[in-house]
Amino acid sequence: MDLVNHLSDRMLFAVPKKGRLQQACLDLLSGSDIQFKRENRLDIALVKNLPIALIFLPAADIPTFVGEGKVDLGITGIDQVAEHDAQLPYLESSNVEQIMDLGFGNCKLQVQVPEKGQIKDVKELIGKNIVTSFTALTEDYFARLESGRSRKESINGTTSPIPQLKTKIKFVGGSVEAACALGVADGIVDLVESGETMRAAGLCAIDTVVESTAVLIKSKKTTNQKLVDLVTARIRGVIQAQRYVLCTYNVSRSNLSEATRITPGKRAPTIMSLEESDWVAVSVMVEKKNLATVMDELSEHHATDILATEIVNSRSTG
Ligand SMILES: Nc1ncnc2c1ncn2[C@@H]1O[C@H](COP(=O)(O)OP(=O)(O)OP(=O)(O)O)[C@@H](O)[C@H]1O
Numbered sequence: 327m328d329l330v331n332h333l334s335d336r337m338l339f340a341v342p343k344k345g346r347l348q349q350a351c352l353d354l355l356s357g358s359d360i361q362f363k364r365e366n367r368l369d370i371a372l373v374k375n376l377p378i379a380l381i382f383l384p385a386a387d388i389p390t391f392v393g394e395g396k397v398d399l400g401i402t403g404i405d406q407v408a409e410h411d412a413q414l415p416y417l418e419s420s421n422v423e424q425i426m427d428l429g430f431g432n433c434k435l436q437v438q439v440p441e442k443g444q445i446k447d448v449k450e451l452i453g454k455n456i457v458t459s460f461t462a463l464t465e466d467y468f469a470r471l472e473s474g475r476s477r478k479e480s481i482n483g484t485t486s487p488i489p490q491l492k493t494k495i496k497f498v499g500g501s502v503e504a505a506c507a508l509g510v511a512d513g514i515v516d517l518v519e520s521g522e523t524m525r526a527a528g529l530c531a532i533d534t535v536v537e538s539t540a541v542l543i544k545s546k547k548t549t550n551q552k553l554v555d556l557v558t559a560r561i562r563g564v565i566q567a568q569r570y571v572l573c574t575y576n577v578s579r580s581n582l583s584e585a586t587r588i589t590p591g592k593r594a595p596t597i598m599s600l601e602e603s604d605w606v607a608v609s610v611m612v613e614k615k616n617l618a619t620v621m622d623e624l625s626e627h628h629a630t631d632i633l634a635t636e637i638v639n640s641r642s643t644g
């Protein structure tokens with residue numbers, strides 16, 4: 327099938343074609359009942375049950391396509407959105423709008439130097455060689471260090487010129503951590519999650535440029551707002567369902583106020599009368615990360631039959 331000719335009447339949704347964000351994105355699509363079959367080596371897949379086409383792109387390119395308005399919706403890291411925005415000419419505002427944090431892909435873009443080297447402070451890197459995949463953010467970062475203001479201000483000529491001692495920033499697309507050992511860089515600016523890659527390369531972080539998570543982004547130029555809203559609501563439902571469990575328990579009326587203080591819920595707990603007149607059943611959303619502590623505290627306050635149930639999907643306004 328000539329897929330390209332099937333795109334004009336569809337909302338285009340870009341997802342990472344590889345890398346750290348891909349699996350979580352595929353899980354989100356599946357939880358949102360966005361059904362598709364991706365043919366081997368094809369970067370476009372038509373969604374079977376909605377007028378949407380998925381476009382599989384490198385995470386780094388997604389803000390560009392969304393910003394151009396060629397693609398309506400996308401998932402990528404905040405770091406990539408920030409890098410894209412930093413590449414825009416002075417005064418050109420971004421056409422990429424962040425819709426929601428997706429709660430995965432947490433990492434930090436950090437300035438790293440050899441652990442056993444002389445450099446201990448970022449200022450000592452001014453005028454030296456830096457290697458990174460995030461050249462625009464890195465240039466902004468060092469421009470601020472060099473002159474105390476942003477590069478855009480300096481280019482505009484409203485402030486003092488960039489000093490002579492300019493930091494040299496080179497782009498590499500991957501394995502950035504190898505640059506210091508290879509003698510190509512005095513420092514690097516690269517992503518850190520667990521820190522394993524950084525430590526294995528004998529590097530340590532001396533500053534953070536940006537903290538990142540995966541985000542859902544949309545084009546300010548989209549002409550498919552209805553479908554953008556539909557997909558956004560579905561994804562929000564899945565994210566919320568992943569974050570919360572439904573906790574139910576029975577408690578005597580005398581212990582109810584203490585129990586609902588422990589479990590205030592998202593808006594308020596649902597309280598139902600039981601046949602036994604002094605007792606009520608409570609049903610409430612609890613954040614998964616707090617569940618064990620909440621159950622401990624409920625038990626201490628004489629709640630019984632405490633159950634936690636996985637939420638498959640959800641919809642709410644908040
Ligand atoms: N170690 C990590 N932990 C969590 N999130 C990460 C990590 N590395 C990258 N990310 C996030 O994923 C995004 C895409 O980076 P990733 O390296 O996975 O893609 P890629 O470079 O296209 O793929 P690959 O490195 O496999 O060639 C980053 O911009 C960042 O937001």
Ligand SMILES: O=P(O)(O)OC[C@H]1O[C@H](OP(=O)(O)OP(=O)(O)O)[C@H](O)[C@@H]1O
Nearest residue numbers: 500501502517518519520521522523524
């Ligand atoms: O702190 P950690 O948990 O070790 O994760 C950080 C590493 O993950 C990413 O690399 P990736 O696997 O994408 O390989 P790449 O360097 O080739 O992009 C990133 O560029 C770091 O190198």
Ligand SMILES: [Mg+2]
Nearest residue numbers: 345346500501
């Ligand atoms: Mg990578």
